[in-house]
Amino acid sequence: MNLPAGPEHSSREADEIDADQIKVWFRFVPREGWLPQDTEGLWARRLGPDTARVDNVPFLQDGVAEGDTVRFRTDDDGQHWAVERVAASDNCTVRVLPVPSGPLGRDARAVHERLAGFGLTGEVFSKEFPLLALTVPGGADLRGVKELLARGQDEGWWHFEVPCSTETWREA
Known part of the structure; x- marks a missing residue:
């Protein structure tokens, strides 16, 4: 998981790193x-x-x-x-935002540690706005990921959304 880096939402000086x-x-x-x-x-x-x-x-x-x-x-x-x-790939996208007053505070690393066992990868938006954007591989324990996400939300750890899912995710 690439925790230090965030996205760039403006044009970079070089939009192409290599030919592909x-x-x-x-x-x-x-x-x-x-x-x-x-x-x-x-x-x-x-x-x-x-x-x-x-x-x-x-x-x-x-x-x-x-x-x-x-x-x-x-x-x-x-x-x-x-x-x-x-x-479409078999991957899903999940976004997780820690609740500042919750048990994990604004700690994106602590959020990732809770989800790391499922093989999720992703990035953190910024230290100031610790939104995690995560890729859930199609072969992951989707039911387990969904249960942990729901439990974390119910217990005040984070809010989450699933802006891109698969049929397998929805059925898990």
């Missing part, structure tokens, strides 16, 4: 009472002229998970904008 890794940008309507951004850039591995596999977990974009394949269009400035998800 690109930043794919997503546009969305900001949620009321949530972060004010209306775009999010996710690293992706180019698969074809207009498709790429998402290589990191989204903090803001709903309906996409790490490992999904998206179709994009490239604008006149060279930025790649997601058009649609064309193939």
Whole structure:
């Protein structure tokens, strides 16, 4: 789990690290009472002229998970904008925000320690806003993850949401 680093929601000086890794940008309507951004850039591995596999977990974009394949269009400035998800991975996206007054406080590392046994990976938004964006692999103990997430919420450890799930997740 990459705890120190957070996402970048603005254009970087170099959007491409190598010929196959690109930043794919997503546009969305900001949620009321949530972060004010209306775009999010996710690293992706180019698969074809207009498709790429998402290589990191989204903090803001709903309906996409790490490992999904998206179709994009490239604008006149060279930025790649997601058009649609064309193939889903078996992964789910879960976001967890520790309750500051709860038993774990604002400690993202403590949250991750509770979930680490399930093989979840992800990132922390920032120290000031310790939102964890996590990838739940399709082969994980989905029922166990769901039970722990619900228990943690019931006991005041965190709030969570599942912005991208699979049928297997929903049935677990």
